[in-house]
Amino acid sequence: MNAHPRNELADIARRLRIAVEIQGILREERTRSAPAALRRLRAEPADVGAARVRPAARIVESGRTAASSERSSGPAGAPAAASAPSPAARVVAPWEGDPARADSLGGLHDLYAACERCALGKTRKNFVFGVGAADARVMFVGEAPGRDEDLQGEPFVGAAGQLLNKILAAIEFAREDVYIANILKCRPPGNRDPRPEEIASCEPILRRQIELIRPVVLCTLGAFAARTMLGVTSGISRLRGRVHDYRGIPLVATYHPAALLRNPAWKRPTWEDVQLLRREYDARVGGAGGSS
Secondary structure, eight states: OOSOHHHHHHHHHHHHHHHHHHHHHHHHHHHHHHHHHHHHHHHSOHHHHHHHHOOHHHHHHHHHHHHHHHHHHOSTTSOOOOOOOOOOOOOOOGGGSOGGGOOSHHHHHHHHTTOOSSTHHHHOSSOOOOEEOTTOSEEEEESOOOHHHHHHTSSSOSHHHHHHHHHHHHTTOOGGGSEEEESOSSOOGGGOOOOHHHHHHHHHHHHHHHHHHOOSEEEEESHHHHHHHHTOOOOHHHHTTSEEEETTEEEEEEOOHHHHHHOGGGHHHHHHHHHHHHHHHHHHHOOSSSOO
C-alpha cells in the first residue's frame, strides 16, 4: 500500500489542473484562429469555399432543388416525365338536364327512366312515370307510387286503382282516355310522405308532363298532391268542393281513393268533387257525355 496517500492525491489534482488548463488554451486557440480560417476559405475559389461553409439550411434547400430538378428532367437521355393528366370531365347523366328538352311523353320517360336525382332512385324497383292518353283532356295526379305500383311500374293499380276506375266510369270516363300520374315517380320506403328534396327533384317532370299533355282540367287525389300543386298548406277538407287554378288550368281537389277505402264516409264528398270535375270538363270541351 502506498505510504504517502496525501502526496498521491496532490499529484492527481495537479495533473487534473494541467489538463483543464490545456483544454482552455486549445479552445482559445481555436477561437482566435477561426477568423483567419474563414478568411482563407473566402479567398479560395467559390466552388470549393462555398461547399465548405454553406449553412445547413442552404444545403437542405439545395437538395430539394436538385431533387425537383431530377424529377422534372429525369436521368440523362431519358424522356421528360409526362405531366399528370387533367381529371376527366364528369359524365352528365341525361336526367340531370332540363325536362323541357323532351318534346314528347316518350322522350320525357326515356330521359328520366334511370333518374337518381334523389335517394329514391336507389330504393325503387320501377320508375312509375304515368299512364294514359298522350292527348288526354283530363289528368289525375296522386301523391306517390305504393307497393303494387312500384312492382308493376304503373300508377293506381292496386285496390285504390280499382276504386279510381269505378269513379271514372261513374262520370263517364274510361281509364285509357285520361292520364294518371303522381307527384313522385318512385315509391318512398314504407309509403312514407314525400320529402321536400324528393318533391323538388320530381315536380319538374310532372310539370313537363302537364305541358305536353295539355289537359283542360286537372284533378288532384289526396291532400298531399293538392297542397304540392297549389303551393298551400290547407287540408283537403278546405281545398275540395271548389275549382282552383294551376298555371291557367282549372284544378279540382278531392280525396285519395286509398283514403276512401279506410273511411267510406268520404265517398259522398268525393262523388260531389268528381261531378264538379265533369262539369268543368263539359264547360270547356262542350260535350254532354262521353270522354271526347
